[in-house]
Amino acid sequence: xxxxDSRDRALRARAEAVIPGGMxxxxxxxxxxxxxxxxxxxxxxxxxxDVDGRSYLDMMCAYGPNLFGYAxxxxxxxxxxQLGLGDTLTGPTELMVALAEAxxxxxxxxxxxMFCKNGTDATSMALVAARAQxxxxxxVRAKGAYHGAAPWCTPRGAGVLDTDRAHQIFCDYxxxxxxxxxxxxxxxxxxxxxxxxxxxxAFVDQAAPDPxxxxxxxxxxxxxxxxxxxxxxxxGLRLSRDCSWSLVGVRPDLSTWGKCLANGHAISALLGxxxxxKGAASIxxxxxxxxxxxxxxxxxxxxRLVRETDYLERLAALGERLRAGLAxxxxxxxxxxxxxxxxxxxxxxxxxxxxxxxxxxxxxQMLARGVYVHPWHNxxxxxxxxxxxxxxxxxxxxxxxxxxxxxxPGLGAVDKMAFLTAAASR
Amino acid sequence: xxxxDSRDRALRARAEAVIPGGMxxxxxxxxxxxxxxxxxxxxxxxxxxDVDGRSYLDMMCAYGPNLFGYAxxxxxxxxxxQLGLGDTLTGPTELMVALAEAxxxxxxxxxxxMFCKNGTDATSMALVAARAQxxxxxxVRAKGAYHGAAPWCTPRGAGVLDTDRAHQIFCDYxxxxxxxxxxxxxxxxxxxxxxxxxxxxAFVDQAAPDPxxxxxxxxxxxxxxxxxxxxxxxxGLRLSRDCSWSLVGVRPDLSTWGKCLANGHAISALLGxxxxxKGAASIxxxxxxxxxxxxxxxxxxxxRLVRETDYLERLAALGERLRAGLAxxxxxxxxxxxxxxxxxxxxxxxxxxxxxxxxxxxxxQMLARGVYVHPWHNxxxxxxxxxxxxxxxxxxxxxxxxxxxxxxPGLGAVDKMAFLTAAASR
Numbered sequence: 001x002x003x004x005d006s007r008d009r010a011l012r013a014r015a016e017a018v019i020p021g022g023m024x025x026x027x028x029x030x031x032x033x034x035x036x037x038x039x040x041x042x043x044x045x046x047x048x049x050d051v052d053g054r055s056y057l058d059m060m061c062a063y064g065p066n067l068f069g070y071a072x073x074x075x076x077x078x079x080x081x082q083l084g085l086g087d088t089l090t091g092p093t094e095l096m097v098a099l100a101e102a103x104x105x106x107x108x109x110x111x112x113x114m115f116c117k118n119g120t121d122a123t124s125m126a127l128v129a130a131r132a133q134x135x136x137x138x139x140v141r142a143k144g145a146y147h148g149a150a151p152w153c154t155p156r157g158a159g160v161l162d163t164d165r166a167h168q169i170f171c172d173y174x175x176x177x178x179x180x181x182x183x184x185x186x187x188x189x190x191x192x193x194x195x196x197x198x199x200x201x202a203f204v205d206q207a208a209p210d211p212x213x214x215x216x217x218x219x220x221x222x223x224x225x226x227x228x229x230x231x232x233x234x235x236g237l238r239l240s241r242d243c244s245w246s247l248v249g250v251r252p253d254l255s256t257w258g259k260c261l262a263n264g265h266a267i268s269a270l271l272g273x274x275x276x277x278k279g280a281a282s283i284x285x286x287x288x289x290x291x292x293x294x295x296x297x298x299x300x301x302x303x304r305l306v307r308e309t310d311y312l313e314r315l316a317a318l319g320e321r322l323r324a325g326l327a328x329x330x331x332x333x334x335x336x337x338x339x340x341x342x343x344x345x346x347x348x349x350x351x352x353x354x355x356x357x358x359x360x361x362x363x364x365q366m367l368a369r370g371v372y373v374h375p376w377h378n379x380x381x382x383x384x385x386x387x388x389x390x391x392x393x394x395x396x397x398x399x400x401x402x403x404x405x406x407x408x409p410g411l412g413a414v415d416k417m418a419f420l421t422a423a424a425s426r
Numbered sequence: 427x428x429x430x431d432s433r434d435r436a437l438r439a440r441a442e443a444v445i446p447g448g449m450x451x452x453x454x455x456x457x458x459x460x461x462x463x464x465x466x467x468x469x470x471x472x473x474x475x476d477v478d479g480r481s482y483l484d485m486m487c488a489y490g491p492n493l494f495g496y497a498x499x500x501x502x503x504x505x506x507x508q509l510g511l512g513d514t515l516t517g518p519t520e521l522m523v524a525l526a527e528a529x530x531x532x533x534x535x536x537x538x539x540m541f542c543k544n545g546t547d548a549t550s551m552a553l554v555a556a557r558a559q560x561x562x563x564x565x566v567r568a569k570g571a572y573h574g575a576a577p578w579c580t581p582r583g584a585g586v587l588d589t590d591r592a593h594q595i596f597c598d599y600x601x602x603x604x605x606x607x608x609x610x611x612x613x614x615x616x617x618x619x620x621x622x623x624x625x626x627x628a629f630v631d632q633a634a635p636d637p638x639x640x641x642x643x644x645x646x647x648x649x650x651x652x653x654x655x656x657x658x659x660x661x662g663l664r665l666s667r668d669c670s671w672s673l674v675g676v677r678p679d680l681s682t683w684g685k686c687l688a689n690g691h692a693i694s695a696l697l698g699x700x701x702x703x704k705g706a707a708s709i710x711x712x713x714x715x716x717x718x719x720x721x722x723x724x725x726x727x728x729x730r731l732v733r734e735t736d737y738l739e740r741l742a743a744l745g746e747r748l749r750a751g752l753a754x755x756x757x758x759x760x761x762x763x764x765x766x767x768x769x770x771x772x773x774x775x776x777x778x779x780x781x782x783x784x785x786x787x788x789x790x791q792m793l794a795r796g797v798y799v800h801p802w803h804n805x806x807x808x809x810x811x812x813x814x815x816x817x818x819x820x821x822x823x824x825x826x827x828x829x830x831x832x833x834x835p836g837l838g839a840v841d842k843m844a845f846l847t848a849a850a851s852r
Contacts, residue, residue: 007520011520011523014523014527015522015523015526017538018523018526018527018530018537018538018539019522019523019526019538019539019540020538020540020698020703020704020706020707021706021707021708023518024540024706024707024709024710024711024712025710025711025712025713025716025717026712027516027517027518027712027717029517037517038517038518039517039518039519039520039522039523040512040515040516040517040518040519041511041512041519041520042511042512043511043512043513043515043516048512048515048516051519051520058516060516061516062514062515062516062714063516063714064714065514065714065715066514070512070515071509071510071511071512071513076509076510079509080506080509083497083502083505083506084497084502085467085468085469085497086466086467086468086469086474086496086497087469087497087690087691088488088491088492088690088691088692089466089469089474089488089496090453090466090469090474090484090486090487090488090489090798091453091455091463091464091465091466092449092453092464092465092466093465093466093467093477094433094437094465094467094477096441096445096465097437097440097441097444097445097465100441100444100445101440101444104444111444112443112444112445112446113444113445114445114446114450117543117544117692117713117715118543118547118713118714118715118716119713119714120713121544124576124577127577127585128577128584128585128586129585130585131585131586131587132584132585133585137587149710149711149712149713150550150576151550151553151554151578152577154709154710154711155710156708156709156710158554158558158705158708158709158710159553159554159555159556159557159558159559159705159708159709160554160557161557161563161592161593163589163590163592163593164589164590166587166589167587167589233714258714259714264513264514265513265514266514266543266692266714266715266718266721268714272446277446278446279584279585280446280447280450281446281447281450282447282582282584282585283450283580283582283584283585284450284451284575284580284581284582284584285450285451285575285580286450286451286452286453286575287451287543287544287545287546287575288488288489288490288491288544288545288659288684288685288692288694289491289543289544289691289692290451290544291451291453292692295692372516
């Protein structure tokens with residue numbers, strides 16, 4: 001279909017008039033190949049349909065929220081059933097207590113829970129709660145790690161003041177010496193160390209947490225009476241049924257959860273140990289929709305599926321199949337193709353591709369073959385995917401690698417990604 | 427029923443174990459009379475049922491979100507229909523464009539819209555957008571005005587740093603001289619003036635905006651090249667189908683909306699004029715659930731009802747009936763009973779009641795008679811209320827005033843509100 005005639009292009013033109021810049025935030029397609037759709041019409045299981053009727057195996061899963069499949073019958077039925085009883089009321093329902101109990105039972109470090117809407121709510125609440133608990137100001141976090149889009153953490157500086165980011169010290173993820181130096185710099189004012197469960201920054205290879213780094217973070221917080229915060233918003237429930245750092249034997253004081261907690265329904269959470277309870281009880285945080293009962297019903301059903309199904313083992317098996325299959329096909333085509341991060345939350349980058357021209361071309365070829373992959377952000381597997389889906393992806397990848405092999409010599413620069421090469425040369 | 431045996435008390439005990447302090451935020455009942463329920467089971471139209479089966483005419487309307495009635499058939503049907511197609515996907519649906527267009531058509535100052543989840547998201551986005559637009563830092567806002575619960579604005583200081591609140595200057599609402607002094611103090615660094623559409627602080631009488639104050643705010647912003655922000659989160663769609671300050675002839679650059687925008691479904695919005703578009707386009711703000719399609723479908727249906735029904739005129743008529751009827755009954759019982767603010771968003775306070783002992787007793791009597799009123803926060807009327815509901819409320823009020831007349835001499839202090847008298851005596 002000629003792009004100029006597409007429904008997506010028509011919607012973009014209308015959006016340009018009534019939405020600043022045409023779209024904002026992580027779902028804006030400004031940094032994706034031009035043929036990527038901005039607007040979608042439908043989702044079911046692991047598949048997406050765009051507004052022009054093209055369908056995709058969706059490797060983004062809504063940037064994480066889709067864990068058990070779009071429009072999941074049981075989870076959505078729980079939502080709709082509760083909606084008929086009561087959703088946003090003048091107070092919470094008993095589901096709020098039941099959900100807090102379910103999370104405390106499931107996440108080993110957690111003694112309590114507070115609910116909010118987005119990941120940024122949870123990480124911001126962790127920040128304030130840690131400062132209230134310790135009566136200190138300084139937090140240590142890793143350079144390049146995404147913890148949300150509030151002024152204290154948003155990755156783009158427009159409209160943000162130096163004061164919004166005061167009392168923060170940055171270290172390098174997985175670098176024990178740099179963590180120790182940052183903590184030493186905080187002196188007796190260390191309120192918290194924030195950590196992603198693994199390194200999942202955009203544009204660069206992901207990395208598993210070095211257990212020595214995780215353990216040292218815990219030791220340093222213990223020695224200083226500071227709070228260790230693991231930000232599970234992106235990774236939660238895909239690597240473990242417990243907090244991800246249980247895999248390296250480390251218990252945080254606070255952990256933040258969101259995205260797939262209710263399989264796409266709007267709810268996020270701050271979980272805490274008793275070591276952080278007093279501070280959490282003292283802060284004033286709230287939102288008009290934080291007490292909504294229907295997303296809590298959906299979260300309870302999601303957690304039931306987490307407990308009672310083998311979704312986690314399936315995700316790992318599908319992820320291994322994907323990783324091995326892609327490695328084989330990339331090698332056969334002669335490409336250095338790096339798959340980083342856990343197999344359930346993979347990131348793909350080509351060797352020798354500073355402005356992502358190979359990544360953009362290959363991703364576009366995948367899209368044209370019905371697979372929505374992302375050229376520079378991690379992706380997410382969901383439990384609605386099948387081995388046949390992965391095998392179909394691998395067939396598409398083989399063809400896309402062949403296209404790239406043929407076209408690579410003539411590929412031009414990706415102008416919109418020039419900032420990457422500029423950043424690398426600084 | 428003996429309170430000790432109630433389901434509400436049992437849930438509170440369970441909540442105490444797994445939620446810090448037992449509950450948090452604006453829906454915690456810690457500052458309400460002891461007989462107020464914490465947990466609800468159901469809502470329909472203008473009525474609420476608590477977990478012990480007691481039913482109430484709900485004068486809080488979920489602290490605002492309930493505009494057309496709980497479990498509204500058409501609005502919820504729009505939500506559920508869209509949920510079956512797609513809700514949280516890898517990108518927005520065309521409903522996002524349609525909703526932005528609908529708001530731009532309806533709100534006279536608005537040229538564009540951005541969507542988020544809670545009121546605090548919208549006011550925080552306004553703050554960052556205004557600073558990005560003007561490349562300045564300082565905002566002026568009124569002492570005691572609530573603009574959300576992020577560190578820059580939350581009313582309780584625990585865990586919040588001075589730096590979180592830097593570059594803010596406070597004035598007195600409706601006091602032109604104090605506004606002028608604050609703006610003068612900001613000098614050439616004024617980014618924005620924030621204003622509630624009327625004074626709706628807790629614990630004190632509400633006040634309509636003085637048109638001279640609103641006009642002066644506009645003039646000062648124009649003269650300084652600063653943004654005027656009207657925070658409509660609480661009042662929006664109850665006073666006008668347009669921005670509330672259209673009633674005093676003043677157009678803001680930015681306005682923030684939430685609560686009843688989708689009749690209880692989770693969505694909020696920042697609306698802006700072209701004067702603020704560039705800044706808004708430059709900031710990075712986002713959330714996992716900000717692009718959800720189902721709340722947008724519900725908002726479109728809510729806005730259709732706003733356009734096509736006489737809900738606004740009905741709210742005003744019901745509110746007038748309430749105000750006149752209560753005034754008559756309070757006077758007949760010999761009480762100084764102040765009803766402040768717009769009739770659709772009323773606040774009740776007794777004269778000579780510094781620790782709210784009269785207000786607490788009267789409210790408890792109303793609750794016992796099936797009317798959920800609030801002793802110190804503004805309430806909200808909804809379009810599902812009927813004249814018979816108001817008349818029933820008035821009958822309950824007459825009896826409650828009589829009870830108060832009899833019991834007033836013996837009422838003890840309300841310990842939990844002692845902070846009010848302490849604050850007044852400072």
